[in-house]
Amino acid sequence: MYSFEIESPTSVADAVAALGKEEAQALGGGQTLIPSLKARLAAPSVLVSLKNIDEIKGVSINGDTVTIGGGTTHATVAAEVGSAYPALADLAVNIGDPAVRNRGTIGGSLANNDPSACYPAAALASGATIVTNTREIAADDYFEGMFTTALEEGEIVTAVKFPVPEAAAYIKFEQPASRFALVGVFVAKYADGVRVAVTGASEDGVFRWSEAESALSSNFGADALDGLSLSGDGMISDLHGSGDYRAHLIAVLTKRAVKAAA
Known part of the structure; x- marks a missing residue:
């Protein structure tokens, strides 16, 4: 230090x-x-x-939208969104350990955009809106690569708006020491289609698996994914797993997420 x-x-x-x-x-x-x-x-x-700024803390549920203040801890998300968005609460309760969940915040996670963090997958799969002190940014436009976002200097994540899906689930394969996602897949089914977001795998950070989305939008069942796969090229390769291994995990975990959601 x-x-x-x-x-x-x-x-x-x-x-x-x-x-x-x-x-x-x-x-x-x-x-x-x-x-x-x-x-x-x-x-x-x-x-x-930002820990003393009360105006960016808390959870509100309004119809089919869950709004979470950027300074809200993972523990609070786990405790307060379960009735409206169970998959998001389940994601939060499995982040790190109690010490991490009671200090880490959703805004901090999204602002840093760690390639193995869980919330980026939830935001992208949900088509969430990231609210800052100056504007609102669609999740599809927010994530720009590993540790990179659309945030400008001096911009703070004040809230995140999650549209509640008809069905959803998040499944991650943990790196045992850190409990970060070696690979994590969030599947969310909406009236206009299915969104699938993957974290922990790509060298470019969180991404949507468009082929899986198309297949699941036609048939929301694990069998719709039969024969679909991803290349290991461009996937993270380290001592915990090769790019090909991570690519294989994506297909496996996506099927499990669909089964859990259904």
């Missing part, structure tokens, strides 16, 4: 002002950023903690 200043504003306006300082960076729950600081992969001179 190295020395840096830390500020703890109590409003979004004050946080945006603090982020205007040179080399300032927002700090949510710190579950991605703090390890990055320790590894010297990030070197901000000012950390702007």
Whole structure:
């Protein structure tokens, strides 16, 4: 670690002002950023903690839309969205361990866009809308690659709006030490079609599997995926698994997610 200043504003306006300082960076729950600081992969001179901003915390359910404040912890999501969106609650309750779930936030996860994080798959498969202090961004336009998003400097994720699907499930194959997704697949069925999002696998970060979406939109059953596969090219290959292995897992987990959703 190295020395840096830390500020703890109590409003979004004050946080945006603090982020205007040179080399300032927002700090949510710190579950991605703090390890990055320790590894010297990030070197901000000012950390702007968002933990004291109550206006970006909480869950609201309005008809077929679940809105979650960007500063809401995984534990709160797990506890409060189950009645409206069970698959999303199930995803949240299986993130990390209790310490991670009680500190990590949905906004921090989406802002950092870790290639193995779970929430990006939920947001993309749900066709969610990421709300910031300045605008609203469709999930399809938000994720731009590994650790890269459409957020501009000084922009804060204040909320995420999830349209509730007719059926959904998230299945992940965990890396045992970190409990991050070696591969995770979120399947969501809506009246106008099925969306399938994959995390943990691609070198470009979270992505939609369009071939599976087309097949499942015609027949929402695991057998609709028979014969479909992905290439290992462009998939992450490391000590935990090769690109081909991850590609194989995507097909397996997608079938399991469809069965769980159905």
